[in-house]
Amino acid sequence: MAEQVNKDSSSSKKSNEGNPDSGELASNILNQLDIAAFCWTDQGFFNSIGTPPDWFIELYQKKTRAIKPEYHEFYLGVSFPFIENFLFDAEQIWAEHANKNLRSGLWTETVNDFSELYLEAVAMNANKVPILLLMNETTNFEIRHKVFQNARNLALKNEQLENSIQQHQRELQKQLEKIYNPSSSSNELSSELEEETTAIMICKQDGDVELYNKALIDIYSLSAKEELKRQSLLDQWIKEAEKQYPEIHRVIKSGNQWEGEFETVDVNTEKKWVRLMIAPLVNEDNQIARYICIANDISSIKLSVSEIEKLTQIDPTTHLPNRQSFWKKLAEEIDNCRQSGESLALMYLDLDHFKQVNDDLGPKQADFLLNTVATRLKRCLKKCDYVAHLGGDEFAVVICNFSDQQALANIAQRIKDNLYRDVSFSDFTLNVSASIGIAVYPQHGIKPRLLVKSADYAMYHAKEMGRNQFQFSSPYSKRRIKQKLYIEQGLKSALANNEFKLLYQPQISVGKSTEHRIEALIRWMHPTQGLVTPADFISIAEESGIIIDIGKWVLKSACEQISILRNAGIYTKISINVSPKQFKYSDLTEDVRSTLQEFKIDPSQLEIEVTESIFVEEMDDVIKQLEALRALGVSISLDDFGTGYSSLSYLKRLPLNILKIDRSFISELPNNKHSQTIVESIIRMAHQLSIQVIAEGVENQAQLDYLKKLDCDFVQGYLFSIPLETRELFTLYQSLSVQ
């Protein structure tokens, strides 16, 4: 076939004498274009069309070590491995006789130590003749290379910049945490931090700015520092970030650190991208006192090259799709479902106690943990399911194909089981668990943001229910969480507004003791919701740390009451409930000592009431504190005995005076045999250990008679008295003295 081409070329030369030779002309054009053109022969070699350009001859000689190549016949496959590889695909094109061409892509050939050729092969058919063109792209290469080099340099710098910004913000936050003193009125940024190119702002919970540096002024193009003082950025940031991160409010309110990237506007309404970190700053009582906000203007990274942005769809820690990608995917899937009428499920996962892991082990190990979680998540889901890492310890799963709610429950259970395994680090193992919230489109939200919010509430509900579990979105979970946030918010001002009060319930001696005792019980008179019971706010107060302040108020109020009663000639002991947090995070012994001193109270008139939950952790430390309290002269009682971690072995180690049998056993007396056995055993055992016993929840005569028979020391319950206001307490004691 190639021969035919040459023959045609030669005959054409003869018949066109006097006219430009078309073969020569073609050869000249190809040479000028730096193209070596060949016809493929089925004998395995190529016939050149015209005389090949010099660069090709030189290269071919070098490759084949031929002094001078044979006329027109070139064994390209043997000499050039790249072409040999290309020929597999080229032959298909030639065999099809199709009017299309195939390009090989660029490759480099070294001519000598000082020069390289950049070539590209093209396979095509011309009048059904198989043609191979070798195009010398060396001249154009430099421009192409420059474009690619610049783009990749930029991409590389952006990648490094993003990593270093993230790292730098975390380091700054640690530094600020160490140096900033929330209780001091004269904090100042060092000149180094003042001149930081990263923006720093420390503000109160209401957004009132306390400290900031110059970079913050620069990002927001503020004309004078005064402007910032008047207008807090915290609210603006939360509103702006909320479009992408609907849970930001909850994360911040619940005292967790938040990091993310979002679009913001400066005072000139110019749009910018910032990477922001908001970290709570806690005071000595472990309550949120301030927020540390650290921001970088990352507009240049975000806007530099639109293609490079595609790379930012992946989270660098877990290599899962990131938050941006998640929103896009969720919107697409909801759109699809809207058209097809199908459902989709969103699972929102939050690792349990991740903050502690991060604090204790450091960011590297925490990243390792996140990575392992990501792997496990992917492995327990189908390929068509979508998993994203939303940042921090939050993950999302989008599931499109499921039959019903039970199928979703099965998937959630599978995730839970797969995650709930040990993670091995170099020298220790750690157990990981997650709380999962599930929301279904369209039942729980027809728009992405609503669906995410529903799943987030459900996840929060799962945390509420004890963690390591899943919950479906429900009106109850939404109401419950909203209520919780409402209560949490209200608790912050309740103390200042004097909304708490103590009621007093007498504990009546049914044995030999003549001691007068009462238990102080806290109540919260909410300004709009009325009476809020401890069951509705104590756990929230414990979680948020406000319980420590509440505990101090209870101690003070009870001691004041003892003093008032004593001045009225009534000598009674008051027991107060103390939270495990008070043992862990405050100097309880010192608080008790100073309060007793303040009100000049006989320590034997005060009793500290604890529950078994204080012994779950650091029992030795708790015992030391209890012993110190006993040494002051106050007595100790153990509440709700029998319901928690009741263990006879620890009972004898504790410096207890009183043991209170839980009302659940008393309510079933005297008929329930099991309750009889338990109550009888507790009283006998307590007496053997010289501990007195109080039965709680005594409501009828039969219960009282039975307890008397068992030599119970004290009883408490509605049979004698409901919890009383101070005024009613006086009336009761006055009536007793008359009797």
Next chain:
Amino acid sequence: MISKKICMVGAFAVGKTSLVRQFVESIFDEKYHTTIGVKIDKRQVSVKDKMVQLMLWDIEGVDVFTEFKPSYLRGASGVIIVADSTRPKTIEVAKQIKHEVELTLSNAQFLLLINKSDLAAKWQPTENDLIHLDIDSNNIFNTSAKTGSNVEKAFRRIAELVLDTQVNG
């Protein structure tokens, strides 16, 4: 002499070209010079008393501008996947490439080189990475094209692997 095609693949700027240059010419250049397309180099190594010529296909790194071209892999006996110890993203690209290579080649031998070991590492292969890559730990090397650390060892290892495949096959 036995000739074996080995493909160097990975994200852009991980040091594929530098590794080949270090192995073939014992040269290292600090400046990043991006590869466009393919460059083929060769070097002979002696493995188990046999001379093997490694045909090293240095293939342009994958990024948003350049798709991975499976056709370049045709006939390869070994694939060296390169990642950068200072850039966590590059292991993700390595995983994607491994997946694509497996769709094209059924019997190739794999090596993972975590390059730039002369710099402070910013990541380590996780459980997830190792599961996805499914590469024996004997075939993972921390290399430095700059200092030459483990470079010779790694290329010799791929030579052994591809030779073993031929013997066993």
